[in-house]
Amino acid sequence: MKPRVLILAFIAVLAVAPLLLPAFEVTLLNYIGLYALVVLGLVLLTGVGGMTSFGQAAFVGLGAYTSAYLTTTAQLPGWLAWAGGSPWLALLLALVLTAVVALVLGALTLKLSGHYLPLGTIAWGISLYYLFGNLEGFGGQTGITDLPPITLFGLSLEKGEHVFYLIWAVLLAAVLITQNLLNSRQGRAIRALKGGQVMAESMGVNTFRAKLVIFVVAALFAALSGWLYAHTQRFVNPTPFGLNMGIDYLFMALIGGVGSVWGALLGAGVLTLLKQWLQDWLPLLMGSQGNYETIVFGLLIVLMMQRIPGGLWPLLVRYLPVAPVRRVPPAPADPLARRLPPTKGMLILEARQVTRRFGGLVANKEMDLAVHAGEILALIGPNGAGKSTLFNQLSGVDVPTSGEVLFLGQRINGVPSRQIAQCGMSRTFQHVKLLPAMSVLENVAIGAHLRASGSVLASFAHLERHEEARLLAEARQQLERVGLGGYLFEEAGSLALGQQRILEIARALCADPCLLLLDEPAAGLRHKEKQALAELLARLRDEGMAILLVEHDMDFVMNLADRITVMEFGQKIADGLPEAIQADPAVLQAYLGAE
Structure with missing residues (x-):
């Protein structure tokens, strides 16, 4: 079976899922789609670029809070009034703000190396988290309520089964964009980062720019997820945007396969479902309430990292009924421009x-x-x-x-x-x-x-x-x-x-x-x-x-x-x-x- 056929089959299953599944399962699928969008950015940042970030949840919060503020505040400043009340205009401003913040944070953070880089992402991630809870107009720890639903072609996406299609359409578009990027000249420059900065620079790659590009792209994916989350929940508060959620996103990437684009979806799905099942079954087995699922989940993660360090997706690919892709050597094309050869003896x-x-x-x-x-x-x-x-x-x-x-x-x-x-x-x-x-x-x-x-x-x-x-x-x-x-x-x-x-x-x-x-x-x-x-x-x-x-x-x-x-x-x-x-x-x- 060709990979394209499997992808089409997956899309067909998604298309009928809201029609066949109960509302609770549809809600779980919505969360999986939202999480996978963030994890997709981590595949670029960590799996491809080799940079570990614990701060992606903060970018999710930046997208969510920007849209929440713009769509619920009655008296916006004059220069923002044009975006008031519209989730789509709020999305535009959320992405612009996120890009600016990511450029500033990336310019500061990406110059760090070794263990200083993840520590730097923890620092600004915590800073943004507390900013959400303390900034006037964001409702403190209570948050912001009564966000308007997203409307598309006149249809209000209030119900989970309606917004489901938007979430997964956005996610699949992000997957396509990511694969296009990685299979291009720019993508090779980004992947060259793992070969070492000296090698990449010697081949003409601006390594700092390449790092900044994927840092901003990952931040934009996270902000887009935050926007969808805010208008799906119709409510935001700081809790989902803290360090704990940033760690969960990294776990999702590791479980699915941090170097695999489709592993982002698999990791988000496995972690979300596993957490839900543990929360449901462990209290029945232990006979009392508690956070037993966190303990069991942590042990499972350690075991998996020992046994399957590459994640589940590369393991799954071995058993999928996929026919080998027939690779055709590049056809002759217009030759690239060449420099004038120097005079012999010069x-x-x-x-x-x-x-x-x-x-x-x-x-x-x-x-x-x-x-x-x-x-x-x-x-x-x-x-x-x-x-x-x-x-x-x-x-x-x-x-x-x-x-x-x-x-x-x-x-x-x-x-x-x-x-x-x-x-x-x-x-x-x-x-x-x-x-x-x-x-x-x-x-x-x-x-x-x-x-x-x-x-x-x-x-x-x-x-x-x-x-x-x-x-x-x-x-x-x-x-x-x-x-x-x-x-x-x-x-x-x-x-x-x-x-x-x-x-x-x-x-x-x-x-x-x-x-x-x-x-x-x-x-x-x-x-x-x-x-x-x-x-x-x-x-x-x-x-x-x-x-x-x-x-x-x-x-x-x-x-x-x-x-x-x-x-x-x-x-x-x-x-x-x-x-x-x-x-x-x-x-x-x-x-x-x-x-």
């Missing part, structure tokens, strides 16, 4: 007296380096010589303590690596940095991020199809170029280490660079794979590309490099042609094992 990269100190440790000392178009320069030296530190300074990941780095004649000290990538520098990493759960094709397409310009809004509506086809066609071309054309739809994490290194080179080539920085590209490759890599790099050199590589395989280096620079203890000890380096006494003693 100076591409130059390091002048670059020194990098870490406290009292001097990792690089007065390093000079020059790479020209149409040549391969190898940087060699024993472990701890400072090669990777120099690489990071050349690519913008780190900043020299003194000296300067020039790329295409421009000083790039302190310039963000994504801006340097835009100018034509691309790199691989000593320790492979890929997104193992993404396909090989999508991993490589991340490299072309800067060669397109589709916006987030265009991604929501899937309006960037033509651009997306061009990006995927480029990624396929580069994979075929490096010999991985037969692995387009394999998960990147399933490839052998040597193949993953080749994949990184394909990703770097997808950026259309004029300078390629390769950090130990031959490590883990078999003999024939090394020969194929050497042939590829030689072809790139002949096309006019400048290549700087760090490598420990001396046979590979000596047979490929045009020039070699040797480092020891952060300093340059030799620079010249391969045959001269092989005969240099200082190199023989420091690196090649002379007695």
Whole structure:
């Protein structure tokens, strides 16, 4: 059975559910839909972006209270009077206010890392919760009553079975929007966050902007849920918008599968129904009233996290009667624009007296380096010589303590690596940095991020199809170029280490660079794979590309490099042609094992 058929069957079941189920079960389904809308934002924020937030309930409250205030206050300020009494106009203002608040909170919070980030979300979540209970005009802990029902096409959605269709239509639209986003250029940039900030920035991704985008989207989903909740209940007070509910939303995401879009619906449904059943049955078993369900529920969560850390949705997918999706390789498309290749022999990269100190440790000392178009320069030296530190300074990941780095004649000290990538520098990493759960094709397409310009809004509506086809066609071309054309739809994490290194080179080539920085590209490759890599790099050199590589395989280096620079203890000890380096006494003693 095709996934589309299952989705249509699910929609058909939803369509008849209010006609067949008692009012109480319809109400439960309404709550599941409202909760799932919030959890969908957490899938983006936590499952995709890797950022844990305990504050989503506060955004739900922001949407609910904004609409409640605007639709029940008799004397609104003049500049708000136009929105008075209309839930739909109140929704518009609620979303605008939520977006502004999320931008401010995101700008402050998302600069935190580690355990400070979730602690920061707890802080502003609690602050907003107490604001709802203490702000004049919000009714204190009693709340606001007598909210008007939502009306649609002249029909008043007062009853649960009426508003049911609106809640689930909004949720399914949000699911579609989320899937469109994740399957786009912008979505790949967001998913690249899990591969590490250094990798994403080196591919041209503005990581802070990507984090802020999903933070705002998650907040808007939560505010939309709050608006629906307020006009379904016709009453709001601060209780549903506190830290406890924020924790419940995270639990729902974990139960369903924090990385799965449809897992948001499953997690919201399982948690809501489980809580209801525990509240009904435990008092009968225990013989008294109490919060026994919280204890049992907590134990079940711990057990599930141990046994099924990926959540229920990935487990369920294994047993669904779904036919494998037939994946068709990207068709040829209009080629992406390419930069003008530099003139052979042109100076591409130059390091002048670059020194990098870490406290009292001097990792690089007065390093000079020059790479020209149409040549391969190898940087060699024993472990701890400072090669990777120099690489990071050349690519913008780190900043020299003194000296300067020039790329295409421009000083790039302190310039963000994504801006340097835009100018034509691309790199691989000593320790492979890929997104193992993404396909090989999508991993490589991340490299072309800067060669397109589709916006987030265009991604929501899937309006960037033509651009997306061009990006995927480029990624396929580069994979075929490096010999991985037969692995387009394999998960990147399933490839052998040597193949993953080749994949990184394909990703770097997808950026259309004029300078390629390769950090130990031959490590883990078999003999024939090394020969194929050497042939590829030689072809790139002949096309006019400048290549700087760090490598420990001396046979590979000596047979490929045009020039070699040797480092020891952060300093340059030799620079010249391969045959001269092989005969240099200082190199023989420091690196090649002379007695």
